Amino acid sequence: MSENLIACRGLSKAYGRKAALSGVDLEVGRGRIVGLLGPNGSGKTTLIKLMCGLLQPTTGQIEIGGLPVGTETKAMVSYLPDRMYFANWMRAVDLFDLFRDFYRDFDYEKAIAMCRSLGVEPHDRLKTMSKGTKEKVQLVLVMARKAQLYLLDEPIAGVDPAARDFILHTILTNYNEEGTVLISTHLISDIEKVLDEAIFLKTGKVMLHETVDHIRETQGKSVDALFREIFRAQTLEGGEF
Amino acid sequence: MLGKLLKYDIRAMWKQFSIIWPAALIIALINRFTLPFNQGSGNEVGVKSELLAVITITVFVGVMCAMFVVAMVFVLTRFYRGLLGDEGYLMHTLPVQTWQLVLSKLICAVIVTVLNVVVSFLAMFLMMPINWTALFDVIQWQRLLQGLMKQPDALLYLGEFFLLCGTALALMVTMVYLSMSIGHLFHRRRVLMSVVAFFALDIAGNLIISFINELGMLRFLNKMAEWGGHTGFWVGIVLLLIPAVLMFLATSYLLKHRLNLE
């Protein structure tokens, strides 16, 4: 087993002529909860999609658990995308069946139990569920796996504060402790206290990668405050008011 | 893994066709009684029943057309939405080889088309004013069987014919898949580029065939009559299979190494 769970070297991704990521070098260890922080359009989603193989890098490499992205790494990664990905005619239990078929680390009973605690009836059709409920189903699918790496893309965007606490609580109580959780978000104050490390992304580059404790100790302020400072400066530099 | 993928693809297929297939058969059966098959000379044909017959046959034709349109749309969208759209987020993060994803869609597409044809034939059959007692006449069947025994080739020919049709179908579907995968390489206007790619592939295919013909490599086809039917069929199958496999491999390659779900 390699020491680092995620290793990116010189990773770049361009859409046409527009660069989304440029020259990202990143190493993340095991057993950590890591925040991938940056404003919209800073490359968070792009980086996560590269890690799960939905995008191919323009240049550079990524390794997950010492392996290039492929079938083996996909079996280790549990991914929560920023959108709904299932057909409406299915029921939650159909999706659980599918996950049990394909992922060896999926715990069916745990998924059902999580549904009950989240107030979701697993035999309902997805068609009849509200957007919030569908998001819960997707969260259950992701967290009921005992994965090495959880990639959560904006899990708390667009939900009310109560639901936000609930989601964070679900993540905290269900993730595999030997695994690493990578959470992307632009709402830092909400998740700051669950993080070990923070990665700041700014226009496709890693600006800062530090432990949260270290940031607070050396800067004397929260990660959120630091974030606001850095990204307020950005708009001023651009000369826009 | 392929089996599991197929399980879900076939379930999705059943979801789509579980209404229209039985509907086609039922409407065919209704037509059996409303169509004036036996009302020849002497019998009065009422205006009402004539009108009814027109309506039911129209509905039947409509359903049959719908069935084939739905099948075509199904084949296109299962690939486009399922692998290149939002559902692709699920499919491409499963620990499965890309070629298996494509093959599962391909097999499912062929099954749908075949079942569509089967249902159509069944519907026609139901519509005919068949004498059911004659159909179950054992002696008739015995004679048919005996006839077949004298000509065992007939069944083989039939099988080969179906295989040839299936291969042609697979070729068509892989060509559509490859076009969509090529369209996906572009950042904008992916659907339009897919259509362009389809026609480009078609033209390229024709050019290649005529080029090979120029070289005189297809002259051996002229001798087909001498080889007898079976060889002819098999040569045909292989000739169709080669481009189908190539296009399948190209599609898998593009999805594996050039996938960009945005």
Next chain:
Amino acid sequence: MEWKLTDDRPIWLQLTEQMTRRIITGVYPPGSRLPSVRELAAEAGVNPNTMQRALAQLEQDGLAKADRTAGRMVTQDTAVLEDVRRAQARVVMDQYFNAMAELGYSPAEAAELLKEEKE
């Protein structure tokens, strides 16, 4: 008891303080078993590693002991508990005397006033 976390200081330090407070006020009585890291982390809504670090600090302070089978126990050493309680009391008293000094009272006067007020 609610967990209150502010933005300016490391979270593990704040967790240590609040756990200490819980122990000396008897929320977790001497000799009792502390909840697991995971439970405490979920309750406070913080990262388990951070809670782990806070508990390690408690051990270093002598307030808790790791037991191989039963998890973590609150110390039964009353001397240690009393020391910590005193240290906390001293902080409160310092605050009081400082505030009183600002109002112009000497420490002796401040102590006298406090006594009168309580009677």
